[in-house]
Amino acid sequence: MSSRRDFLGQLWTWTGRALIAASGLVLFRALRSSAPPVREVALDAAAVARAVASGGAAIGEIFVSGTAEAPVARSLACTHLGCRVAGAPGGFACPCHGSRFDAAGAPVAGPARAALARVSLARRGDAWIARL
């Protein structure tokens, strides 16, 4: 009698564990399959021209400078832990742990060690396509 109860108890425990594992797997697959490999962001060409004319400006998560024909884009994601940096005197500053970057995106202070990443831009119709 007690061994039958033991067996049922074991069965119950293992069924529970199997269900948890199965639902974990399903969730994992569902979220995994939605991963886009490279993100493309379209920047309106007029907005890029305005940013360039003002000597460089942020458009969303990208900082655009250079010339209207050959704009240069940098990611505003801090190379320390990914917060968005903001324009500051002489370059950029990160609000999370205080990293600072010069106008060319090179790190000058704080925990960040790498320069703000360059983002490639390609012209497509009325937009510049940034590949992040």
Add this chain to the structure above:
Amino acid sequence: MDRPPLTDAPAPRAGPPSGGFGRLSFGFLGVSVLSGVLLVPFYSPAAAWDSLENIQGGLAWGFFLRALHAYSSFAVLVTMALHVVQVLAARTERQLAAGVWWRSVILLPVTIAALLGGFVLRGDAEALAALAIWKRILESVPFAGAEIARLFLGSVPGDLGAVALHHAGTLTLLLWFFTAEHAGRLLPDVRGTVLAALVSLALAGTVPLPLGAPPAASPAHLLGPWSLLGLQGALVYLPPAAGWLLPLAFVLLLGLVRHAESPARRTLLAALAAACAVYAFFTVRVLLSAR
């Protein structure tokens, strides 16, 4: 045959070392879950900040409901921490079976993860920064880091659906199950719930919870959730992996207390106290540097 008692000492109480703060913590969890569920119809993970702006300004009692959810949730962690101190001071940790004890210890990081998830759900400038940092920390886990980050945080920029799912689903269920197992009851008791509800209502009515800066804003300083400010300060000096290694080390040390005998137990408690002091130091530092 009834025998007379051998001593005058009161018989040890049966059951888990509930303690006042433990009950209260379960009560706050009840208030938090109830207020969270009431927020769901008005909240959109794909347009988080806009929906909160509407809850806060456009929905009657919306500001109150938000504050109720936030303050009751904060109180879950505060009372849980006090409860742990209470248990360690009374040396009652062995009243729980080893498995239950370890699951109870895991309640601490699960609560902090639920609070962090809620902070991210705000979708404001601070929330997006916290999300980016959380992602880097999870990605630093060896072998499966990128997958773990996607599993918990999703992969569609601007959509907080995965975070919302874990916040209200996985983490809340884990919290409830482990608390219920540990407390030996499925629901919080009436006294704890009433007290927790009164405290939460009073806080929500007297301390307004402001709406954060819009996601596109660029404030000079950003602060993470209050319970993680110490980690924010430590990450200035330590690599991203410290973001999961340090909490893991703390949880392991706390868990081992149950298995340690006298001198080792004292050493473990001293290490935990030192860790808390260093954490408090970094918390204050971050707060001062943001002024």
